[in-house]
Amino acid sequence: MNNIGIGLLGLGVVGSAAAEVLLSKVDKLAEQVGIPLILQKVLVRDVNKQRTIKLEPHLLTEHAGEVVANPEVDIVIEVMGGEHPALEYMKQAIANGKHVITANKEVIAKYGYELLSLAQKRNVGLRYEASVGSGIPLISPFQQDLAANDISTIYAILNGTTNYILTQMSQEGLDFTSALKQAQELGYAEANPANDIEGTDAVYKLAILSSLAFHTVVSPKDIYCEGISRLQAKDFRYAREFGYAIKLLAIAKRDRGAIELRVHPVFIPEDSQLAKVNGVYNAIQVEGSLAGRLIFYGQGAGALPTSSAIMADVLIIARNIHYGRSNIPQVELNQKLTAKPISDIEIRYYFRLTVIDRPGTLAKISKVLGDNSVSISSVIQKESDLKSQTAVLVIMTHTAEEKSVQKALEEIKGLTVVKEVSNFIRVEG
Numbered sequence: 001m002n003n004i005g006i007g008l009l010g011l012g013v014v015g016s017a018a019a020e021v022l023l024s025k026v027d028k029l030a031e032q033v034g035i036p037l038i039l040q041k042v043l044v045r046d047v048n049k050q051r052t053i054k055l056e057p058h059l060l061t062e063h064a065g066e067v068v069a070n071p072e073v074d075i076v077i078e079v080m081g082g083e084h085p086a087l088e089y090m091k092q093a094i095a096n097g098k099h100v101i102t103a104n105k106e107v108i109a110k111y112g113y114e115l116l117s118l119a120q121k122r123n124v125g126l127r128y129e130a131s132v133g134s135g136i137p138l139i140s141p142f143q144q145d146l147a148a149n150d151i152s153t154i155y156a157i158l159n160g161t162t163n164y165i166l167t168q169m170s171q172e173g174l175d176f177t178s179a180l181k182q183a184q185e186l187g188y189a190e191a192n193p194a195n196d197i198e199g200t201d202a203v204y205k206l207a208i209l210s211s212l213a214f215h216t217v218v219s220p221k222d223i224y225c226e227g228i229s230r231l232q233a234k235d236f237r238y239a240r241e242f243g244y245a246i247k248l249l250a251i252a253k254r255d256r257g258a259i260e261l262r263v264h265p266v267f268i269p270e271d272s273q274l275a276k277v278n279g280v281y282n283a284i285q286v287e288g289s290l291a292g293r294l295i296f297y298g299q300g301a302g303a304l305p306t307s308s309a310i311m312a313d314v315l316i317i318a319r320n321i322h323y324g325r326s327n328i329p330q331v332e333l334n335q336k337l338t339a340k341p342i343s344d345i346e347i348r349y350y351f352r353l354t355v356i357d358r359p360g361t362l363a364k365i366s367k368v369l370g371d372n373s374v375s376i377s378s379v380i381q382k383e384s385d386l387k388s389q390t391a392v393l394v395i396m397t398h399t400a401e402e403k404s405v406q407k408a409l410e411e412i413k414g415l416t417v418v419k420e421v422s423n424f425i426r427v428e429g
């Protein structure tokens with residue numbers, strides 16, 4: 001073998017950056033690996049499309065087989081995105097004895113275990129460092145550096161788009177729609193932002209991280225999810241009055257034989273480190289039994305950070321190939337942990353209610369909460385409206401069981417003194 005052949009599936013934002021590194025750092029990469037890395041073929045949808053990166057025309061193809069079944073290709077980098085046909089192409093590449101690197105969180109979250117098993121059988125590597133947190137090293141630390149730890153919790157800001165929107169709502173007082181529009185104008189949010197704002201993107205990433213952290217197979221379906229669109233600027237103001245910030249957190253907590261797995265907006269103490277993570281940045285806080293608390297922080301998206309993670313995977317696999325080392329993944333997902341239902345979690349809550357502004361209203365609400373074993377830690381009355389004779393009540397509870405809280409909220413909605421349960425948000429810490 002006198003070189004290692006690389007095939008790319010996709011030449012968009014990430015693929016172009018990876019191709020640029022492969023071509024512009026050819027000598028440096030050869031020094032690192034001990035043998036040159038040669039870009040052999042690149043799959044695109046349209047070979048005639050104008051591109052910022054200039055590649056020799058013979059490198060481009062519209063036929064996946066020219067990459068995944070190409071005898072000159074040893075490592076396939078999948079950066080086309082989406083579930084299908086990316087999954088099928090990766091399977092074909094593995095079946096053909098190619099090592100696979102991917103940035104595709106959706107495919108790894110849904111089919112990672114299946115792909116890893118196929119890769120193991122075929123004795124090829126499957127690496128996915130770029131799939132979570134882009135350039136922030138996370139997959140390798142969980143697979144290797146933290147392997148001796150029992151991980152108890154992950155609290156993570158895994159989606160830069162939503163963190164940008166929440167930062168703008170908090171710091172500039174913008175409403176959700178204006179903050180989203182601003183994120184779209186700046187290129188931080190896609191034209192169809194559903195995957196980000198509904199929490200799906202963070203769910204995929206949490207599934208990947210928690211599988212590694214807890215050595216168990218976690219499917220996106222196991223993760224409870226709420227997005228950020230029902231937050232209002234006033235929730236951020238009230239949160240601040242109580243000493244909290246609001247973040248969309250991906251949370252995984254070990255609880256004996258079960259794991260709490262959830263993605264939703266949450267109050268966190270204003271002075272916590274995660275509360276200070278603003279804009280498009282990501283941060284992942286992990287509690288390990290030996291290493292203690294660790295925080296990984298950085299840019300969770302972007303062409304260059306993502307290419308950093310992809311090229312790290314390329315170098316690891318290429319060196320393994322060159323030195324004849326095994327590429328079999330190190331982590332066994334052999335623990336049979338179950339996902340704890342959201343109804344069983346115990347946590348504190350913030351409610352924002354619109355109520356009739358008259359004596360006795362609070363007593364009626366307190367009674368419903370008390371009857372359901374939910375105790376109030378503080379109440380503030382806000383924004384009385386003389387014309388409609390309504391007021392906004394903001395309530396913080398002590399720790400309570402989710403199912404009791406949901407039952408109480410249903411009963412509160414039925415009270416004649418309550419116009420609307422305007423929002424409820426869980427409180428961590």
Ligand SMILES: NC(=O)c1ccc[n+]([C@@H]2O[C@H](COP(=O)([O-])OP(=O)(O)OC[C@H]3O[C@@H](n4cnc5c(N)ncnc54)[C@H](OP(=O)(O)O)[C@@H]3O)[C@@H](O)[C@H]2O)c1
Pocket residue numbers: 009010011012013014015043044045046047049078079080081082084085103104105130131134300301302303306
């Ligand atoms: N962008 C980021 O910051 C970032 C960060 C971390 C992870 N990722 C992940 O990286 C992956 C790629 O993202 P991206 O932003 O680079 O996407 P992108 O800009 O949309 O590029 C996708 C590329 O794949 C090609 N492609 C898509 N479907 C195809 C098909 N069916 N057949 C042939 N070619 C196809 C496209 O070809 P044409 O060029 O001909 O259209 C394009 O070159 C995704 O899984 C994403 O989640 C992205």
